[in-house]
Amino acid sequence: MLKISHRIKLLFIFIGIMLTVTSCASQGVTSYDVDITMEGGSGKAYIISPVTITESDGTITAKLVWSSPNYDYMIVDGVKYDNETPGESSTFTVPVKRLDEPLTVIGDTVAMSTPHEIEYVIYWGGQKNSDAENADVPDNPAGGKGNAGKNAPEIAKNSDAPSYDGLEQTGVMDLKYAERFSVEMYGEYKLIHVDEDQDFLLVPDGVPVPADVPDDITVLQMPLDSSYIVSTSAMDLVSKAGALGSVSMSSLEADDWHVDEVRTTMERGDIVYAGKYKAPDYEMIMGQGCDLAVENTMIYHEPAVKEKLEELGIPVVVEMSSYEEHPLGRLEWIRFYGTLFGTEETADSYYDEEISKAQFVMEQPDTGLSVAFFHVTASGMINVRKPGDYISKMIEMSGGHYVITGKDDDNMLSTMNIQMEDFYAAAADADIIIYNSTIGGEIGSLDELISKNKLFAGFKAVKNGRVYCTSEDFFQKTTGMADFMNDLHNAFTGSSDEFVYLNRVE
Secondary structure: OOOHHHHHHHHHHHHHHHHOOEEEHHHOEEEEEEOEEEEOOOOOOOEOOOEEEEEEOOEEEEEEEEOOOOEEEEEEOOEEEEOOOOOOOOEEEEEOOOOOOOEEEEEEEOOOOOOEEEEEEEEEOOHHHHOOOOOOOOOOOOOOOOOOOOOOOOOOOOOOOOEHHHOOOOEEOOOOOOOOEEEEEEOOEEEEEEOOOEEEEEEOOOOOOOEOOOOOOEEEEOOOOOEEEOOHHHHHHHHHOOOHHHEEEEOOOHHHOOOHHHHHHHHHOOOEEOOOOOOOOHHHHHHOOOOEEEEOHHHHHOHHHHHHHHHOOOOEEEOOHHHOOOHHHHHHHHHHHHHHHOOHHHHHHHHHHHHHHHHHHHOOOOOOEEEEEEEEOOOOOEEEEOOOOHHHHHHHHOOEEEOOOOOOOOOOOOEEEEOHHHHHHHHOOOOEEEEOOOOOOOOOOHHHHHHHOHHHHHOHHHHOOOEEEEOOOHHHOHHHHHHHHHHHHHHHHOOOOOOOOEEEEO
16 A cells, blocks of 8 residues: 555646646547656667657557657557657657556667667656655656766766767668677767677767766777787787777787787887786786777686776777677678777778688689598597588688588587597598697698508598698688688699698698
8 A cells, every 4th residue: 555645746746747738628639748757778768758648538548759769669568569750759659558557668679780679667657756665766867877887987077968869870880791799870979789798889089978878888988099909819800900009918928929010019019918818917907008908708707807907997898709600700800990999991991802802712613622620639639620610611611511510519619529530430531631730730741640640641631642731820810811711722723822821731
C-alpha cells in the first residue's frame, strides 16, 4: 500500500495532468501532456518529456518522440510500430493500457554498426520517484545518465559544446572485409566501435568535447601522440598507416623487432621499451605522458594490468584484428589505425594498393595442388594450422588446397599439435609443404628437416624438392598478406619470381 505522502504526490500529479488538458468535446477526443522518466539503454538517446497523451472512445495512445532519428521501429505488447518521421526525430504513436503502471517497450536503433533492439521502461508522471524511497534521480530529461567516462578528467563546461545526443550521423566507413570494428562519422567527430563492448569517440584538436557523453564511451582527444603499442601485429599496421610518430613506447626491445622502421625508430630513441603486456613499466608510461595503450587479447589474462592503466587515466584499446573471419579483414585494420591517429589518407592508399594485389592473386585459376603448413615442436609433435585459420584460408585463396581437414574445435587457438604418424597420413602425398619458422627458426636444408624426423624423407614434396620455409619476419608483418599470397601462388605455379616471405629449402 502506498504511503499517504506518496498518494498526495500522485494526486498532485493527476491534478497537474488535468490542468493541461485541451478538450475537443465535439469530437470526443481529449489530449494532454504527461512528464515521463525512463530507464534502459545507455542514456545516449531518450524519449522527450513531456509526452502527449490522447484519449478517444476509451482508447489511450501516447506520441513518443525520440531525441534521435535512429530508431526505425518500436515494439509494444508484441506489436511493431514503424517510425512516422524518417530522417527526423523518430516518432511513434503507441497504445497505452494504463497511466498508473510503467510501460515496457522495445526500440530498434540503427545508430550502431548493426541494428540493436533495446528494452526501455517508461514511467508516467514521475511514478518511479514517487513509488520508491531514496530513488536515484536521473540527470537528463529522460532519466539516462552520462559523462565522459569513468577515468576521464573533468571536462570544463563549454557553452559551445554540442550535446552528444544532438550529434547527427553524417556517414560510415565502408568496410570490405573487417567485421570487428566500425567507424561512424558525426560531422567532425568519429565514433569507433571495436567488437561489441568497446566504443571510442574521437574528438579533433581544438573541437569541444560534447556534453553528456555516456559512461560506456571513452573520449579520445586528438592528437594521440604518445601511445604504448603492446600488440605486435598492430605496430606494423600503425607504421604502414604513417602513424609511427604517434608511438612513444613498445612492448618489445629493438632487437626483437623484424619491422625495420620500428627497429630503427627504437634505436634512434624515439620509441622506448616500456615492458611486456603483463608487466608494464608504469613509471615510464606515466613519464612519457601516455595517452593510449593498444593491447591484444592477451591482456584479458592480466585484468589487473588493464585496470591499473585505466586507473592512471590511460585509455585502453584491445585490438581484435586477429579474430577477423576473413584474412584480409586483418589487413583492413590499417584503416582503423589511420582513423585513430589521423592518417586516413596514407592508410587508405596503402590498403587499396595491397587489396588490389591480393585480388589479382585470388582471380588466378585454382592450381589443384595440396599444401601442408607446419613446424616440429621441441617434443617432436607436429604443429599445424587449423582448417579455419587465416593461413589455411590464404593457401586456399592463393590457389592451393590445405591438407588438414575436419572441423575446428571450440577453443580459440589457431593451431594444434598432432602426432607425426597422423601428419604423415595427411601430408605425405602433399604436393607442397611449408615449414613455419616462427617458433623454432628457419630451416636451411632438406637434411635439417629430415633430422627432425626421418619420416620426412618419404614425403612426396621432399622427394620432388617442393619444400618451403617462411621467413622469421612474416608474422610481425600484418601488412604483408598480399605479398605472402603472391609468394604462395608463385610457389604453386613454379614461378621463377623472387619471394618476399618464403624461402625454398634444398
